Amino acid sequence: MNPLAVLLTLSSVLFALGLFAVLTRRNTILVLVGIELMLNAANLNFIGFWRYGPPDPQLTGPMFVLFGIAIAAAEAAVGLAIILMVFRHTRSTDLNASNSLHG
């Protein structure tokens, strides 16, 4: 069995699961969880291609993962802070509760 194929399958599934969570969960925090999953899927891909790809002295894949993690952490922090703000206003974390863009 091709290990890269396994890895890619795993990341595809993780990505799909994350997307599913984003599209269906109603708790905003859990939407965030879905986003984290998708990011992780991307990271897995980078690792996989680095591990089983041609040798790369520049280590592009791992570097990307490193920055990706940093950005993800930032994004989570800001996201959660926003959610807390919204929660203070509406006493709810239901994503559908904030629909002031309603046409």
Added chain:
Amino acid sequence: MTALLILSPLIMLAALGAVWKARPVHAGLLLALTLSLAGMLYIALGAEFLGLVQFMVYVGAVAVLIVFALLITRPRDEIEEIARRPKSVGPGLLCTLPLLATLLYTVDRTLPEAPPGTADLPVRRIGELLFTTHAPAVLAVAILLTAVMLGAALFAREPSKKP
């Protein structure tokens, strides 16, 4: 290869749980599990440094943050919350499944024979690269994180009582 075959199903299961579990706290904890398993996978693949970073940042910070946030925003009515399973599953699946199918199909069809691997990730090299080639990016990220810290602190601050 072995570790990969063992960990992959576990990760998938944990992720599925994180997505499907009704109780938000459970979902959060399962996310932490998924991430830590992914970290182990990194280590198994030879990227020890990345694995450790994954543990520290994702499991140690992000997941914990999410769980805390869930605990803070816990509504008074637990029962109603439990009833809030994922909604609109149909459209969700309708979006997700073609994507998954496409991805898997692509992986299956286009991947060549297993290429030879390199399992070497020297930490010293990462350090060098970070502070030479990627120094501007590091700076940018540093600024971003500082801004995030300040911003998050501002957002999360208890609003003043003054009107």
Added chain:
Amino acid sequence: MLLTLILAPLAGAALLAAWRGAGDRAAGRFAAWWSLIPIVLVALLGFRGANPGGAMAAWSLDWIPDAGIALTFVVDGTSWLFLLLTSLVTTFVLAISLQKGLTSRSYAALILVMETMLLGVFTARHFIPFFLCWEMTLIPAYLLIRLWGGPNAPRAARRFFIVTLGGGVCMLLGFLALQIGVGTMDFGQLAEMASKGDLTKTLATAFAGTALTGPTLLLFVAIAVLLGLAVKIPIVPFHAWLPDAYAEAPTPITILLTGLLSKMGVYGLLRVFLPIFPETFAVLAPWLAALAVATVLLGALAALAQKDLKRILAYSSVNHLGYCVLAAAAVVASQGDRESASSAISGAFLQAFNHGIIASAMFFGIAILESRSGGRRGLDDFGGLRARVPVLCGLMGLAIFASLGLPGLSGFIGEFLVFNGTFGLLPWAAAVSVLGLLFTAVFLLRLIRKVFHGPLGEGLSTWPDLSTAERWLFAPVIALIVIPGLWPQVLLRFLNADTLRLLDFLKP
């Protein structure tokens, strides 16, 4: 740096527009302080000096490469002088508007918008950005005259707008013809072609189907462009919009009109028209010379007949800018004597700069008179003010004497160089125009006699002299009148290299 300089006032205007809660005074104060930024940047440019090619700063963007349209902005010494004038006068106008309580959020923002456009005009090296900025100055000017002007302001503003817009359309048509015929609207390229005499030939081939020959075509183009400039400067008889517009506009805006907007015309005449159309000079020369002399003389004579202080100074502006036109006409008429031509061109630029400063000072004086008298500004409404407000009369008198060309003050150097150059190229025009200098003295001294001298007029005995703020506002302008008068090199050093380069293009 250049882009920052040009856009800085616009950014200030945007900030003002965004600042909803701003009170009138706060907005005015903000705008006045903000307008110091361009001054600082211009000063920095000046200290840095020019590179050997003459450029102090440049910025360019290929905007529509297919049509060869580029947003090219270059500052050389001459442009720099006009940038300096623009930034200084704008700040001055904002400051006195603030001091006179005229300002508000939109007023200040419009002035800042106008400043950006003026900076654009004085640096653009391609017709498209030049024209965009040129026309965009009209809108703020129109609004400023119309909304803050006197009782007849709507009509005056409308006429100003329509007439200058008409001139602009002529200019646009001219350059469109060049774009179609020659394929470029870049000033540098056009001048390059013109200096080789290629413009006529290219136009003739491009319009081979029409019955017109190349020289005729180029003449039409040149006249169209000249029309646009003539309305702006203005050259007699295209000046009919001017007295009303100057008189009806609020006085700080009049300073903008005479100090800056008219300079666009002079700048265009000397920097755009001269290098591009040398092939038409032979035909145009007598006409332009006649118009220049008419501008000088009629401006001065018409000022003699006016009873309103602002109208007097408006015609005085026509007269003074007539000297710039005279210099241009002399260069058009003959380039036989390089020294004369360089004298005429330097003089015209200097005259434009000095007139901007001197007119600012004089109109500021009028603004003070108006605010003290409750809006009256007739020649016979005052009298004997020198006994009551000596400082105001002293400073305004200084500006007036600078305006009539008293040596030692800045006005003289420009006039000396203009006449020195014109006499070498076009002696009769110079000799006749000297009468203009004489008439200028007559109506300006009459103004002093009627307003400052004689027995104290009715109701003037309670007037306070200049306040500290007004003195501080006068101080820089007076300094700018005195210093270049004693030491003209301070301005001329920026001009000399450019003047010679300009003359190289004109070589027959």
Added chain:
Amino acid sequence: MAEALQPHLPTLLWAIPLLPLLAATAVAFLPDARGRIASKLAIGALGVSCVLALLATACTLTPGVDKPFRLTTSATWFTFGESALKVGVLLDPMSAAMIAMVTFVALWIFIYSTGYMADEKRFGRFFGFLSLFCGAMLMVVLANSLLLLFIAWELVGLASYLLIGFYFEKPSAAAAAQKAFITTRVGDMAFFLGMIWLYRQTGTLLFYDGGNGLLESAALASLAGTTTLGGLTVSAAAALLLLVGAMGKSGQVPLHTWLPDAMEGPTPVSALIHAATMVAAGVFMVARVHPIFANGDGVTTALTATAWIGGITALYAACVAVAQYDFKRILAYSTVSQLGFMMVALGTGGVGAAMFHLIAHAFFKALLFLSAGSVIHGCHGEQDIRKMGGLSKPLRRTFLAYSIGMMALAGFPFLFSGFWSKEAILHSAEIWPGGKGPFALAVAAALLTAFYMTRQALLVFFGKPRRPGVEHPHESPGVILVPLYVLAAGAVLLSLIATPFWPWFEKWIDGEAARFHGGAFGEHGAIGLLILSLALVTVGVGAGWAVYRRVSDDSGAPDPLSGKLGPLWRLLENAMGFDALYQKAIIGPLAMLASLIDAIERGILVPVMAAGETVLKAFGRLTGASDERGLNAGFDGACSGLKRRAAGASGAQTGRIQSYLRTIGLGVAVLLVLYLWL
């Protein structure tokens, strides 16, 4: 001393005009209340200038050199294109004599003013203006560049304008100031053109520049070698233009009308500016550029014009002076007349004579004006000589000083400078090869001078008092009298240095060593001229004495001559009607022309513009209407339909992020399926 000074001379020369100018600048910043400080500052600066000027003059006295002493400096003032414009200062005997005279006379007039103007509200301002004047005047005489001379020339005009209009509350003073500035500006514009012409022709404005200067041979040859309109050489044409400038400044006919009016200024101003120095600037300028005037063969056009204008002016003003009643106006016309004499001298070739008369005239005319001021001061502001009389006793000291000045002006023989200077002028006019006209005019003028001065002296100081309202005239204080004595001494002593026996002054100006010349009167015609001069004075004074000896005792009586001369007298009283003529011939038509132009503007140009506007507006209405019916109607219909449909469609906007996301996701999925599977 003089030798030690030589190396620093260029710097010191600049300091001479700059010190008073700096004082003037400083005074401008002083408040009116600090008038005393202003006067001290002005006098201090001028005093230092005076010392420097005398030292500089001493440097030029170097004996035994055959060519004139000449020290020039030049520095680039500014550059335009590739050309540099240079200015500099020049010290030669001519400028040395002028700076010494100007600083000396001005210093005493300053001191006089501290007494005369003591009660003035704008006392400090007055000294500021005076300082400005002195600085500018010194710059005029020191300039080594026609441009610098012109600049200072205009500044002198400004100072004159300010000082004539010093009592600007009086409409007559304000009008006189304006008239003075504009009339002289007519001349200045000619000067300006002439200067530019010279500059264009020769490429330099420096007088002396080591062979390249305007007054040196190369430039003069170029000027004489080019002819222009009317067959004149450029040098002649430019010289005529410069002459017009000089006529404006020096009050020559027909540009003289401002000078009598200028007496509206305070008396020290009349003495300093409108008698001693500024009005002489025109004469000085012609003397300075005399090489250009004389450039050509024999008697040049420019010199002829100068001589004739001078002669006509001298006679005309002397005639008019006979019929005036205002103390200061008589002196003003006398000044015009004397300036005419100087012009005659210049035209007939005697620069030395002209300069000597200029210097001598400065002393005795300043003296006369200051005496007049003292008399007016003593009579509490009365200026009409018909209302004076018998003042020789109460104002004995003033009378003494006045009589010295009067005798110098009238040309009393031997002891007074005026006699010798006039003598020299008549001499040069007599031997002039260009004709006897100027000589005849000058002789007649000299005769009338003696006559009208006698008239003035008799009416003011002799006879019985005719002074309604001024019962007790008082003698002036010392601060006013001392300057009178000093100037009187000068007027007498100057006669020693320019007699025909020892013509030191003229030789000095020409740069030659002076020798005693005992046989001066043995020369052809000289003795005859001397006798003529004596006869002129005797006849003039005698006639005056005869006519005015028994001046009637009541002030209402008409002048004895007015009955005899009839209409001619009235013509003279009105200064031959120049003012009325200008009013009718120039000012009136000019005002009409201005109104006409204004009417054209309002009546034709503006309506044309308005008509264009109307056409545009009509066109706009037309297109507007068609737009309304055609385009707009259709557009509006389409818009409202769109609006209805949009209202329906906006239901899809739920505002829920996830529903949006799902829609996007579905779209992507459909695309993927289409792309990959089909």
